[in-house]
Amino acid sequence: MNALTFPQGIDTAGASERPLLDVSGVTLQYKTRRHLVTATYRVDFQVFQAERYILLGPSGCGKSSLLKAVGGFLQPVEGAIRLNGRKVTRPGPDRMMVFQEFDQLPPWKTVKQNVMFPLLASGKAGRREAEEKALDCIARVNLTKFADVHPHMLSGGMKQRVAIARAMAMEPDILLMDEPFAALDALTRRKMQEELLALWDDLRFTVLFVTHSIEEALVVGSRILVLSPHPGQVKAELNCAVHDHGSVGGAEFQALANRIHTMLFAEDVEGAVTDGVSDAAAGGTR
Incomplete structure (x- = not known):
């Protein structure tokens, strides 16, 4: 029996479908000792159930700040964020975060104990149910034989699998991933991307994923929000889903990669954005 239950994906082709996540006109700011820094300016986007939605942009564009705001750790100075209306x-168990750093796992707890911890701490499950869910999630990330070892015995990729299992065990409405594979070597990073997609194929959960890698955005995502340099503003939203069509690395993949690269780096940015939006609107699904 499937121990994990996530909201089933919906057909998002109809404009009347209500989004799971609605980010509307969000401006985020930080105060420093000398300045008020605007991280994002009036950003809008919507994420529907079972989507793999990517926030893509250069360093400093506010994409991680947006993720923190969705997580409830940072409040907008303008606009609003709504989940399920x-x-x-504030933070809540309906939004679970997976970070880039490997030190997010308490080193004194075993893999199983790490995955069980949020279930027990939140009161979402008793010890027996928490253990069952933990073992199920650990199996899904292919770490069953490491369930009773401590994090220092694991590689970086394995630690990230534990972090994903821990987040998935909570069955959140949306999984927030902040460049979770950026610190891994190239081969491990690609393997983790494919494992995440395989997990998504099985469970169809909703992901909001931050990256500054165009290739990773296209491998992992079904839709991509392209953000401008600081302060982050929306340049374009693109439908990709190259994974779903089995064309990763093919002509469609490369064409989208080139288009996004043009949006981010070409001198004639405004023209590139207009072309990208028009192309995105012309085809594809959410």
């Missing part, structure tokens, strides 16, 4: 004002 409810305004996000």
Whole structure:
């Protein structure tokens, strides 16, 4: 029996479908000792159930700040964020975060104990149910034989699998991933991308994924929001889903990669954005 239950994906082709996540006109700011820094300016996007939605942009464009705001750790100075129609004002178990750093796992807990911990701490499950869910999630990330070892015995990729299993065990409405594979070597990074997609194929959960890698955005995502340099503003939203069509690395993949590269780096940015938006609107699905 499937121990994990996530909201089933919906057909998002119809404009009347209500989004799972609605980010509307969000401006985020930080205060430093001398300045007020605007991280993002009036950003809008919507994420539907079972989507793999990517926030893509250069360093400093505010994509991680947006993820923190969706997580409830940072409040907008303008605009609003709503999940399932409810305004996000604080962190909650309906949004689980996977970070880039490998030190997010308490080193004194075994793999199984790490995955069980949020279930027990939140009161979402008793010890027996928490253990069952933990073992199921650990199996899904192919770490069953490491369930009773401690994090220092694991590679970086294995630690990230544990972090993903821990987040998935909570069955969140949306999984927030902040450049989770950026610190891994190239081969391990690609393997982790494929494992995430395989997990998604099985469970169809919703992902909001931050990256500054065009290739990773196209491998992992079904839609991509391209953000401008600081302060982050929306340049374009592109439908990709090259993974779904089995064309990773093919002509469609390369054409989209070139288009996004043009948006981010070409001198004639405004023209590139207009072309990208028009092309995105002309075809594809959400």
